[in-house]
Amino acid sequence: MSNCREPRRGLEWKDTDANAYQQNAGAFRRGITTDEAMEYYSQYCHQYEEVLRPGRYNGPRIAADAVARYYPRDREQKKIIDIAARTGFVAENLKARGFKHVDALEPSTSMLARAKEKGLYETLFGNMLTGDPLPIETDTYDCAVVCGGFGEGHIPCSGLTELLRITKPGGVICNVMREEYLVNVEEYNECLEPLMNSLEKAGKWTLVSLDVVPNYFIDLPGIVYMYKVN
Numbered sequence: 299m300s301n302c303r304e305p306r307r308g309l310e311w312k313d314t315d316a317n318a319y320q321q322n323a324g325a326f327r328r329g330i331t332t333d334e335a336m337e338y339y340s341q342y343c344h345q346y347e348e349v350l351r352p353g354r355y356n357g358p359r360i361a362a363d364a365v366a367r368y369y370p371r372d373r374e375q376k377k378i379i380d381i382a383a384r385t386g387f388v389a390e391n392l393k394a395r396g397f398k399h400v401d402a403l404e405p406s407t408s409m410l411a412r413a414k415e416k417g418l419y420e421t422l423f424g425n426m427l428t429g430d431p432l433p434i435e436t437d438t439y440d441c442a443v444v445c446g447g448f449g450e451g452h453i454p455c456s457g458l459t460e461l462l463r464i465t466k467p468g469g470v471i472c473n474v475m476r477e478e479y480l481v482n483v484e485e486y487n488e489c490l491e492p493l494m495n496s497l498e499k500a501g502k503w504t505l506v507s508l509d510v511v512p513n514y515f516i517d518l519p520g521i522v523y524m525y526k527v528n
Contacts, residue, residue, distance in 0.1 A: 300433045303412055310515060311517070313513065315354060315516045318349045318350070318354055318516070319505070319515075319516060321345065321349050322349055322350065322515075323340070323356075323502050324337045324338055325339060325342065325449075325451075326352075326450045326451065326452070326480040327450065327477075328450055328482075329450070329451075330450055331337060331351045331451055332405075332451050332452070333404070333485075334375075335451040336405055336406050336426075336453035339384075339406040339408060340345070340406060340407070340408040342364060343385065343406065343408040343409050345408070345411055345454075346384065346385055347385055347387075347412075350387070350515075352387075354516055355387075355446075355516075356447055356480055356513055356514060356515070356516050357387075357445045357446050357474050357504065357514050357515065357520060358387035358388040358390070358391045359391050360445075360474055360511055360514065360520060360522060360527065361391070361443050361445040361472060361474040361522070362388060362391030362392045362394070362395055362443075363386050363391075363395075364380055364474070364509075364522050364524055365378070365392065365395075365397070365441055365443055365470070365472055365508075366395040366396075366397075368472075368506070368524065369397075369439075369440075369441070373395065373396040373398070373399045374396060374397070374399075375399075375438050376397060376399065376437065376441060376512065377399045377401075377439040377440050377441075377452075378392060378397055378399065378400045378401070378439060378440065378441045378442070378443060379400070379401045379402070379403055379434075379438075379439045379441075379442050379443070380392070380400055380402050380403065380419070380443055380463070381403045381442055381443065381447050381453075382403070382404060382427070382442040382444055382445065382446060382447025382452070382453065383402035383403060383409070383410070383413055383419070383422075384404060384406070384413070384446070385409055385412040385413050385416070386391060386402070386412070386413040386416050386418045386419070387445075387501070388415075388443060388445045389402065389416075389418040389419060390395075390418060391435070392443075393418065395423040397464070397509075398417065399420060399459050400420065401416075401419055401420055401421040401423065401439075402421070402422045402428060402434070403422065403423045403425055403481060403527065404423070405424060405425060405426035405467065406448060407424060408466075410422055413517045414504075415417075421486045426453075427444075427453045427457040427460060427461070428454055428456055428457055428460070429454065429456030429457060429459055430454070430460075431460070431461060432460055434463065434506065435464075435466065436463050437464070437465070437466045438464050438465075438466070439464055439465050439466060439469060440463070440465075440466055440469045441469055441470050441471070441472065442461050442468075442469075442471045442472070443444075443471045443472045443473075443474075443523050444461070444466045444472070444474065445474045445475075446474070446475065446476075446487055447459055447473075447475070448475040448479060448483075448486065448490070449475070449476070449479050449483060450479070450482075453488065453491050454485065455485060455489040455493050457495040460495060460505060462497070462527060464489075466527065467525065467527055468526065469526070469527050470506065470524055470525065470526050470527065471524070471525045471527065472502065472522065472523070472524050473519070473521075473522070473523045474516060474520055475515070475520060475521060475524050476515060476518060476519075476520055476521075477510060477514070477518075477519045477521045478518065480511065480520075480521070494525075498525075501524040501527050501528055502527070502528060503526060503528055504525065504526045504528060505523075505524075506523055506524040506525060506526050507522070507523075507524045508521070508522070508523055508524075509521070509522045510521055510522075
């Protein structure tokens with residue numbers, strides 16, 4: 299990949315950023331299955347932390363900032379689950395902001411092993427978020443945060459129902475994802491925001507904020523959804 303992509307805003311990427319984009323894109327290529335994505339992560343985990351280093355991939359900081367804004371006090375008392383935790387970038391940012399009790403949900407065994415080495419999490423679950431029941435009690439968490447977990451071959455729309463189940467009433471669900479996936483991922487284009495809206499109309503949760511943020515990944519924008527569970 300050259301140092302100049304087909305730009306939406308006329309910007310150029312350095313070779314290192316272009317290569318990082320290409321490497322990460324392998325986990326989100328069109329038509330990829332969940333099993334194929336997990337296999338890709340098992341090979342990718344050794345390069346993951348350099349490819350998605352802070353400054354290039356800012357999603358974890360954006361997610362932690364959003365959660366910290368919602369909980370300006372008593373952060374050490376909140377119980378959080380980091381969905382699609384990978385190697386623990388979100389937890390590192392949460393811990394830096396004073397959150398103490400963080401669990402991980404991550405289906406890639408290689409990624410989960412690296413996260414475990416860091417000692418960031420109290421409990422680690424080696425599961426994929428889908429509509430199927432997780433081995434987690436109902437109303438367990440004050441906050442469920444998903445950063446980079448929604449994409450081609452990743453979390454299906456049905457995963458929202460499990461997020462609602464495991465999050466306490468009055469708790470929040472924070473989803474941070476690449477904005478373009480709302481259009482580029484067929485399932486999300488047809489389902490994700492309509493499902494979010496229908497869950498709100500059904501009284502399951504209430505939208506707290508919806509923000510488009512710059513430089514989520516390199517210069518690509520992200521979107522941050524924050525919902526309060528009813």
